[in-house]
Amino acid sequence: MTSLTAERRSRLVGSGEVDVSFEFFPPKNEKMEEALWTAVRRLEPLRPEFVSVTYGAGGSTRERTHQTVSRLVAETGLAPAAHLTCVSATRDEVDEVVRSYWAAGVRHIVALRGDPQAGLGTRYVPHPGGYASTADLIAGIKRIGNFEISVGGYPEKHPESATVAADIDHLKSKVDAGASRIITQFFFDNAHYLRFVEKARASGIWCPIHPGIVPIHNFRQVSSFGAKTGTTMPAWLARRFEGLDNDPATTQLVAAAVAAEQVMDLVDQGIRHVHFYTLNRADLVYAICHLLGLRPRPMDVKKAVNA
Secondary structure: OOOOOHHHHHHHHHHOOOEEEEEEOOOOOHHHHHHHHHHHHHHHHHOOOOEEEOOOHHHOOHHHHHHHHHHHHHHOOOOEEEEEOOOOOOHHHHHHHHHHHHHOOOOEEEEOOOOOOOOOOOOOOOOOOOOOOHHHHHHHHHHHOOOEEEEEEOOOOOOOOOOHHHHHHHHHHHHHHOOOEEEEEEOOOHHHHHHHHHHHHHOOOOOOEEEEEOOOOOHHHHHHHHHHHOOOOOHHHHHHHOOOOOOHHHHHHHHHHHHHHHHHHHHHOOOOEEEEEOOOOOHHHHHHHHHOOOOOOOOOOOOOOOO
16 A cells, blocks of 8 residues: 655544544443443544444343444434354344344444354354354345445454465455455554455455554453454563553553554555444543544434433
8 A cells, every 4th residue: 555645644634534433342230331331422423434332252242232232323323333143043043133133223233253152262163053154144144134244354364264365265255245344353563454455455355444453451451362363462562561560541641652653554554444442441542533633523413322
């Protein structure tokens, strides 16, 4: 991709031409419910293209996910995308969830196979009578309704894929099945993302590929999750957070600087959309969006959001 000139970058960021989307997860208790809707209220005025709501391993948050996306449809001006997996469920059970989303007014699904029932690092075994793969799931969703479908991509290769080429082939099968957008796993070296996009384009994948960005609220936690998903944690990144385990205030400042630097470099590379994994915490994400030139704008809110 061609880098932007400093002048063009200034115009781009200043004009707010960069689009964003946000990921939230459904709350498990009253305190987390309050945190979620505080984050929603904080970020909604930035007018994200969409917001996604995660779906726990094995569909463990099925009801909470449905309640959250239904409330987003009813009470906000946001366009919610509901995550959906096919782990530990029959086709009929998954289809029931899809129909319930349609009935609730949801028109965008993030289709994911889901982690193996025994946990990351173990072999995935499809549920008897269930959808065998993400591509199979996408085809099933499309039979039920004309949903917009996003899927996941791994800039550094999915841990279960034997080769990068095999991983790209698998990704293409999901796009060929009907996916219209790819949202990547988080990464910290933009070179991984740029190579991933180049390989995807070479294989005939032409849909948008949105980079997934996670502000590091807790370095140990993010590093642990990154190890499970095949995400490289560069040595320079570890040095930036060294000695901050018990200093959350400084960690926040460093995290904002690191994420803003990464996103600005992506803007330099011509990227126009960034997907933020918010972890239901809005302040860091809001600050980064501000640096991108995004400013609060009135929305057609259906009802006030009550925490």
